[in-house]
Amino acid sequence: MFLGFNQTIWYYQFPIDFRKQVDGLVLLIADKLERDPVSGQLFIFRNRQSNKLKLLWWDHHGFWLLYRRIEKGRFKLPAWWIRSSRLMRINSVFYWRELILKHNTILKK
Numbered sequence: 001m002f003l004g005f006n007q008t009i010w011y012y013q014f015p016i017d018f019r020k021q022v023d024g025l026v027l028l029i030a031d032k033l034e035r036d037p038v039s040g041q042l043f044i045f046r047n048r049q050s051n052k053l054k055l056l057w058w059d060h061h062g063f064w065l066l067y068r069r070i071e072k073g074r075f076k077l078p079a080w081w082i083r084s085s086r087l088m089r090i091n092s093v094f095y096w097r098e099l100i101l102k103h104n105t106i107l108k109k
Contacts, residue, residue, distance in 0.1 A: 007057075008041040015048040022063045025056045037063075050074040 012033070017051040020028070025045065029031040029037040037043070045054045051074045 007039075009044065010041060011037065011044045012046075015050075016045045016054075018047045018052055018054065020054075022056065022065050025054065025065070026063070029056070046075065 010033075011026075016025075016028070022066045023045070027039045029035050029043055035041070035043075035096070037056070040058055040060070043056045048051065051081050053075065055064075055068075057064045057066075
C-alpha cells in the first residue's frame with residue numbers, strides 16, 4: 001500500500017501518548033500542528049522509548065492507523081531528524097521506509 005506513496009510525509013519530533021487513537025491524533029494534527037489530517041499526507045508519531053511508531057493517513061474513504069512495535073531495541077532516528085521544530089517534513093519515501101521496514105535501523109539495548 002505505502003511502497004508507492006508519493007504524498008508529503010510528516011514526522012512529529014516529540015513523543016506522544018500512545019493511548020491516542022485516530023480521533024486523538026486527528027485533533028493533534030489539526031489543532032496543535034495546524035495541518036489538515038484529511039489532506040492525504042502521512043503523519044508519523046513515536047512513543048517515549050522509541051520502540052513504537054504510529055502512522056496516520058487518510059485515503060479519501062477513511063483513516064489508516066498503522067502501528068509498529070519492536071520487541072527489542074528501539075528505532076534509530078537519522079541524525080538529520082533531530083531538529084528544533086515540532087514537525088519535520090520528510091521529502092523522500094526512502095527515509096521512512098528505511099525506518100519502518102529495515103532491521104538495520106534498530107538499536108539493540
